[in-house]
Amino acid sequence: MFLMPATPSQTRGLSLVYFFSYKTSTHKTERGPNSFISFFMVPHIQPYMTDPPSSVEVIEPGLVLLRNFVTDSECQKLAQIAMEIGQTGFYCTEKGGERVLNTGEARGRIYDAASCFPREVLTCCNEAVATCRSFDSSMPPMDCTHVLLNMYTTTEGLTWHRDIYENDGKSDHPVVNLCVGASCKFGVKHSDEDPERVFTLRSGDVLLFGGTCRLIKHAVLEILMDDFPKWMKGSPIRFSFTFRDSPEVLGREEEFKYFRVSEHLVGQNDFKVPRNSKTFRGLPALPSQSWREAHTRPEFDDSTWQFDRLPSWSESIREAL
Numbered sequence: 001m002f003l004m005p006a007t008p009s010q011t012r013g014l015s016l017v018y019f020f021s022y023k024t025s026t027h028k029t030e031r032g033p034n035s036f037i038s039f040f041m042v043p044h045i046q047p048y049m050t051d052p053p054s055s056v057e058v059i060e061p062g063l064v065l066l067r068n069f070v071t072d073s074e075c076q077k078l079a080q081i082a083m084e085i086g087q088t089g090f091y092c093t094e095k096g097g098e099r100v101l102n103t104g105e106a107r108g109r110i111y112d113a114a115s116c117f118p119r120e121v122l123t124c125c126n127e128a129v130a131t132c133r134s135f136d137s138s139m140p141p142m143d144c145t146h147v148l149l150n151m152y153t154t155t156e157g158l159t160w161h162r163d164i165y166e167n168d169g170k171s172d173h174p175v176v177n178l179c180v181g182a183s184c185k186f187g188v189k190h191s192d193e194d195p196e197r198v199f200t201l202r203s204g205d206v207l208l209f210g211g212t213c214r215l216i217k218h219a220v221l222e223i224l225m226d227d228f229p230k231w232m233k234g235s236p237i238r239f240s241f242t243f244r245d246s247p248e249v250l251g252r253e254e255e256f257k258y259f260r261v262s263e264h265l266v267g268q269n270d271f272k273v274p275r276n277s278k279t280f281r282g283l284p285a286l287p288s289q290s291w292r293e294a295h296t297r298p299e300f301d302d303s304t305w306q307f308d309r310l311p312s313w314s315e316s317i318r319e320a321l
């Protein structure tokens with residue numbers, strides 16, 4: 001069994017719990033000088049000998065960071081799953097025969113229905129949401145319908161944006177982001193005038209943004225290629241599993257197959273965060289994001305999609321399983 005069947009706090013052996021409060025206005029959030037409310041211990045129910053203790057940080061209502069939520073060995077299995085799925089998913093082959101990452105950047109991307117992913121992957125999301133909601137009562141529930149899996153291969157991250165597209169989910173249900181492998185600097189801010197809040201996300205950390213933070217602006221500022229789990233054996237890669245509740249696009253995954261920041265990150269500057277994020281309606285995908293259209297692009301040869309750059313640590317994990 002991948003994760004022990006227990007209540008979230010039992011499963012995760014939560015130890016340190018921090019609560020922060022923020023002075024909030026409609027779309028602007030600011031951490032006040034006396035924002036540190038409490039710090040207390042929760043009994044360790046199932047300590048992990050090899051992992052640091054888990055903690056919950058309610059950064060503000062609707063924005064929660066679960067540190068060390070997924071154990072190191074679980075992360076290792078998730079990385080293995082990501083590599084296997086990525087064999088056909090992270091790369092495309094150009095007409096000249098060169099295999100390139102399918103975002104046009106140093107990042108591979110897979111977007112698909114949750115049902116295409118192994119159950120273990122979804123278990124992490126479900127447990128993270130349950131744990132988060134037991135600490136932040138404002139966080140709405142979520143039923144994961146889709147997974148976006150990113151693979152970062154260099155220090156290059158992902159530019160500032162809000163998750164405003166139809167396939168990100170139309171409701172205020174949380175987006176759940178699990179970090180596996182190399183660490184990253186992750187930034188959030190409600191508006192451009194706000195100071196950036198930057199968190200280091202390490203392997204096993206889960207960040208949730210929902211409710212009044214569902215449309216928060218965020219960015220992967222940098223991948224920290226010198227901070228990664230031992231089992232990556234000197235070949236650091238960052239995976240992010242981003243779980244979404246977007247039932248409206250079930251069966252339409254083909255429309256959202258590609259996302260190239262240079263072409264498809266549209267409507268961000270004109271987007272006005274609605275006062276009621278429950279009434280939010282996502283922006284439709286551009287036709288060029290679809291699998292069908294990619295087939296017609298002269299530079300791609302999707303008929304020969306293949307993955308041929310498995311790093312050595314993946315092979316050793318495969319042997320160990």
Ligand SMILES: O=C(O)CCC(=O)C(=O)O
Binds near residue numbers: 148158177218
């Ligand atoms: O990879 C990440 O951690 C963030 C991904 C993200 O923000 C997105 O795809 O919208």
